[in-house]
Amino acid sequence: MILGWKVALLNILRNGRRSLITLAAVIFGCTSLIVFGGFVQSMYDGMRESMIRSQLGHIQIYAEGYNQYGKAEPEKYLISSDKLEQITQVIEEQTQALVVAPRLNFNGLLSDGKQSIAITGIGVDAEREVLLSSAIHIVEGEDLFPEDVAAAHLGEGLFNSLDAQVGDYLTLLASTQDGAINAVDIQIAGVVTTGVKELDDRLLRVNLPLAQELLYTSDLTRLVVLLEETEMTDTAVGTLRKVFQEQDLGLELRSWWDLASYYHQVVGLFNGVFGFITVIVLVIVALSISNTMLMAVMERTREIGTIRAMGGTPTQVVGLILLESVFLGIIGSLLGLLFGVLAAKGITYAEWMMPRPPGSTQDYPIRVFVVTEILIKTFVLGFLISLISSVYPAVKASRIPVVNALRFT
Amino acid sequence: MLVELINVSKRYAMGDVWVDALKDITLSLEKGEFLAVKGPSGSGKSTLLNILSALDQCDSGTVQVGGVNIGNLGEHKRSKFRNRHIGIVFQSFNLIPVLTALENVMYPLTLRGVKDAKSRALQALKDVGLEKQTGQRPTQLSGGQMQRVAIARAIVTRPDIVLADEPTANLDSKTSETIMALIQKLNKEQGITFVISTHDDYVTSLASRVITILDGELVSDSLNDHFQANRHERANSARLETEV
Ligand SMILES: Nc1ncnc2c1ncn2[C@@H]1O[C@H](COP(=O)(O)OP(=O)(O)OP(=O)(O)O)[C@@H](O)[C@H]1O
Ligand SMILES: [Mg+2]
Numbered sequence: 001m002i003l004g005w006k007v008a009l010l011n012i013l014r015n016g017r018r019s020l021i022t023l024a025a026v027i028f029g030c031t032s033l034i035v036f037g038g039f040v041q042s043m044y045d046g047m048r049e050s051m052i053r054s055q056l057g058h059i060q061i062y063a064e065g066y067n068q069y070g071k072a073e074p075e076k077y078l079i080s081s082d083k084l085e086q087i088t089q090v091i092e093e094q095t096q097a098l099v100v101a102p103r104l105n106f107n108g109l110l111s112d113g114k115q116s117i118a119i120t121g122i123g124v125d126a127e128r129e130v131l132l133s134s135a136i137h138i139v140e141g142e143d144l145f146p147e148d149v150a151a152a153h154l155g156e157g158l159f160n161s162l163d164a165q166v167g168d169y170l171t172l173l174a175s176t177q178d179g180a181i182n183a184v185d186i187q188i189a190g191v192v193t194t195g196v197k198e199l200d201d202r203l204l205r206v207n208l209p210l211a212q213e214l215l216y217t218s219d220l221t222r223l224v225v226l227l228e229e230t231e232m233t234d235t236a237v238g239t240l241r242k243v244f245q246e247q248d249l250g251l252e253l254r255s256w257w258d259l260a261s262y263y264h265q266v267v268g269l270f271n272g273v274f275g276f277i278t279v280i281v282l283v284i285v286a287l288s289i290s291n292t293m294l295m296a297v298m299e300r301t302r303e304i305g306t307i308r309a310m311g312g313t314p315t316q317v318v319g320l321i322l323l324e325s326v327f328l329g330i331i332g333s334l335l336g337l338l339f340g341v342l343a344a345k346g347i348t349y350a351e352w353m354m355p356r357p358p359g360s361t362q363d364y365p366i367r368v369f370v371v372t373e374i375l376i377k378t379f380v381l382g383f384l385i386s387l388i389s390s391v392y393p394a395v396k397a398s399r400i401p402v403v404n405a406l407r408f409t
Numbered sequence: 410m411l412v413e414l415i416n417v418s419k420r421y422a423m424g425d426v427w428v429d430a431l432k433d434i435t436l437s438l439e440k441g442e443f444l445a446v447k448g449p450s451g452s453g454k455s456t457l458l459n460i461l462s463a464l465d466q467c468d469s470g471t472v473q474v475g476g477v478n479i480g481n482l483g484e485h486k487r488s489k490f491r492n493r494h495i496g497i498v499f500q501s502f503n504l505i506p507v508l509t510a511l512e513n514v515m516y517p518l519t520l521r522g523v524k525d526a527k528s529r530a531l532q533a534l535k536d537v538g539l540e541k542q543t544g545q546r547p548t549q550l551s552g553g554q555m556q557r558v559a560i561a562r563a564i565v566t567r568p569d570i571v572l573a574d575e576p577t578a579n580l581d582s583k584t585s586e587t588i589m590a591l592i593q594k595l596n597k598e599q600g601i602t603f604v605i606s607t608h609d610d611y612v613t614s615l616a617s618r619v620i621t622i623l624d625g626e627l628v629s630d631s632l633n634d635h636f637q638a639n640r641h642e643r644a645n646s647a648r649l650e651t652e653v
Pocket of ligand 1 (some may be wrong): 421
């Protein structure tokens with residue numbers, strides 16, 4: 001019914017105030033969803049990348065069985081140093097990895113002479129680790145260099161709880177592979193932050209040879225692989241699994257996705273929050289549209305009565321009114337997308353600083369991603385909400401007895 | 410028999426009291442009649458027309474139009490029935506403001522998806538003498554022209570009967586005369602059945618039959634066979650009466 005379309009379109013223009021309020025509501029809703037959704041995405045992204053680039057890497061490779069039994073007997077599930085070169089070569093060939101960095105993990109006690117503090121230690125290949133852990137920031141002091149045999153990086157929290165200065169010597173205690181207690185001296189070369197407070201309170205990084213000396217081993221706990229892009233992880237994992245099996249290397253691997261339980265918790269939490277906010281926004285939008293629509297429709301009671309008198313059925317009247325909201329919904333959602341994208345770009349461009357998120361030790365500028373998936377969802381939601389919010393006014397208008405509607409002035 | 414009302418009654422609640430808008434009306438109408446419904450304000454004219462036009466339903470009695478018992482129809486079927494069989498002309502025209510004259514006339518046809526709506530609407534506009542105003546919006550038309558569009562809209566569906574509740578009450582006397590002349594012409598030339606309620610004796614004088622309602626009761630029903638002769642005299646006296 002062409003006339004129905006025309007009537008709907010012209011009524012949108014005629015009922016300017018109603019249309020503007022409805023459009024504003026839809027635009028408001030769409031913009032909020034796009035901006036908030038894009039902000040949450042950027043947070044996920046930032047958190048993910050900082051975890052990957054400070055601790056996890058994209059893929060970690062262990063001796064077969066490490067993840068299942070290594071907790072109890074770590075010394076039995078180590079990668080032998082002899083194979084390091086061969087494995088590294090395989091990985092680099094197969095995945096175009098940027099870095100393959102060996103690590104030896106240990107637990108120990110760090111003492112400044114007065115007190116001892118439990119630490120989580122990592123022996124690293126300093127040169128490779130610089131590339132891999134670009135998200136680790138040096139707060140004080142300098143990088144680790146392989147030549148400085150005793151040099152160590154302390155997490156900021158750990159450093160603060162000790163009575164020591166950069167350059168001071170401390171004693172590091174740990175149990176060796178065969179259960180004896182061993183001690184080495186380390187010198188504080190720098191103080192670092194990973195962005196994660198829990199880790200900063202216990203982190204100690206030393207050169208790999210020192211760690212190996214301390215634990216009385218020449219082996220490694222894991223190899224950490226950094227790829228060019230996080231998106232390449234799945235493919236690389238697939239390739240490596242296959243190659244490890246084919247070449248019978250006795251290795252297993254985990255991707256950052258498997259390892260980042262904290263990331264998944266935060267994402268889960270924020271998705272919940274985002275869902276809740278989405279519902280609130282939608283309810284606000286729905287109420288304001290419904291209210292405006294109801295007023296607009298009531299103002300047109302007489303016209304509706306006339307259509308009914310000419311033989312328009314209640315269903316047809318509902319259809320006519322919903323048609324108007326379909327138009328308003330489409331226009332509003334499109335404008336909403338436009339505004340949302342502009343707002344997202346604007347906020348990112350302005351580089352406002354974010355209040356520090358819990359568990360984090362650094363400030364970030366607010367970034368809002370423009371995510372296609374969110375745009376599509378928002379458009380659909382904006383459209384649907386304006387349609388659904390109009391159902392009640394439309395049905396109500398169609399139910400007014402014709403005689404009363406015609407009498408309406 | 411085109412229309413048959415048997416013992417039709419209708420009451421309205423006014424707070425605690427019931428008002429009898431129509432009491433036991435029995436009335437029948439042949440195709441091609443031009444019936445005027447007279448009666449003072451509040452006597453029940455509009456109520457009667459609303460029931461005849463399937464806009465409203467009676468409390469008791471039966472109403473048949475074109476052999477269909479419209480008292481038994483649900484909301485949806487009554488709408489369809491109105492669309493096919495009834496034409497309605499309102500006192501205040503009730504055109505759809507955003508549409509042109511032509512589109513207004515097409516509207517009832519498009520409601521049921523008629524293919525040649527446009528050509529039929531053009532013909533109807535021609536019948537009411539508005540072939541030149543087809544593209545104008547209601548706001549660009551005079552009152553008389555708006556009522557012509559409304560009449561075209563009522564006849565475009567070729568209804569069994571056209572009901573007009575005081576169609577000239579919002580028009581000046583000169584325009585009223587031309588509108589009434591048009592209705593009379595449509596009645597005579599196209600055989601369209603009209604029922605018109607009015608306070609105006611001039612309108613009454615043009616009808617072929619006049620009924621009078623008083624307090625919801627049908628008090629007189631007479632054929633108007635000499636209306637042509639007394640037309641002007643009646644018109645003048647009626648106008649004096651209503652102006653007082
Ligand atoms: N919807 C309604 N609710 C309550 N009472 C009504 C309603 N419609 C009509 N009435 C009452 O029914 C009676 C008949 O009204 P109706 O409108 O049919 O009279 P009328 O002859 O058309 O009057 P007028 O010449 O003023 O148009 C009046 O007493 C009126 O108050
Ligand atoms: Mg009346």
